[in-house]
């Protein structure tokens with residue numbers, strides 16, 4: 001049901017909008033001004049990426065193919081709707097093959113900061129699959145995780161909530177962050193339910209090997225509901241000057257006007273879904289020279305051990321049989337991958353107007369303050385916030401009507417012996 005997808009919309013009162021304004025004031029009044037840097041959809045999309053055809057470092061049952069083969073096999077193409085990036089869903093994996101055919105695209109461009117906004121009409125889903133849109137840096141002399149890794153969106157099998165994760169060497173902890181305050185997301189759990197995966201060190205005590213600091217987003221942030229609602233937009237901000245990484249997610253059609261107009265201002269977007277601090281406990285110099293990556297692998301380090309829990313009892317194809325291992329299933333059930341594809345409608349990169357100034361990076365916040373006219377910034381910011389509040393108010397107005405209609409329908413559908421209170425509107429929802 002559509003309303004399940006983005007439950008935060010169900011706070012239809014002004015307090016929400018006012019809260020947003022306060023939040024923006026508290027967490028940095030005059031944010032960075034972003035300028036457009038790159039539009040991946042402009043021109044030859046696939047020419048901007050390397051097709052990495054080596055073995056999957058995460059040990060997936062995957063055959064990452066070259067650009068030529070990917071085109072010949074119809075795994076990638078430009079469509080009337082944008083960009084399609086998929087996997088082989090037509091054949092059983094032949095004996096002796098490395099695995100199911102797929103692609104791993106790494107951007108030729110490397111980044112040291114930026115605001116990355118991706119609009120998806122469809123994100124991959126399917127038992128056995130492990131898709132991700134992420135960033136990492138590496139060269140011959142700086143082996144992963146020396147330059148870090150920022151997984152913007154990652155999930156497995158048929159999950160309906162996305163995870164965002166940082167992976168690093170020692171000395172990058174996020175233990176001081178509070179879910180519900182810094183971000184909407186919760187921490188993923190380490191080896192035990194009492195341990196939050198809030199240390200980005202890939203070998204942190206109490207966490208799974210290479211788990212990193214990992215946050216889990218809201219239900220509907222990925223998966224069947226996300227696709228059914230027409231997808232959505234993710235904005236990932238990596239700002240070493242302000243000292244944070246933040247991610248926001250909007251359901252398709254609910255992107256703010258400044259995002260649609262390609263003049264994004266993250267200070268208008270309220271509490272982020274995901275937040276990581278790049279300050280004393282994890283200095284910004286930890287993350288460097290990162291590329292963007294799209295990949296879809298199968299099974300592997302994360303997909304295989306979770307296969308039984310996620311997909312074990314599920315029948316696949318007409319035979320309705322279950323499989324003993326993830327690899328066994330991925331090898332045979334090609335039709336399970338009909339929805340294992342990305343449909344990308346937009347991918348833009350923005351940079352802070354003052355990014356690239358080394359002094360800015362070294363001197364941090366002081367430089368940021370000196371470089372702007374505080375008063376002008378305040379009044380522009382206030383104007384933008386007012387516009388955004390109006391935008392949210394009109395969304396809330398529409399949603400209120402939709403919600404009332406649904407409650408009316410639910411009340412009609414109620415049987416006489418329904419439990420008391422069932423179908424009435426929750427007291428927290430004010431009209």
Ligand code: BGC
Nearest residue numbers: 057058136138144149167210
């Ligand atoms: C993997 C590493 C790999 C790195 C870069 C990580 O997610 O766990 O093994 O070297 O990505 O590909």
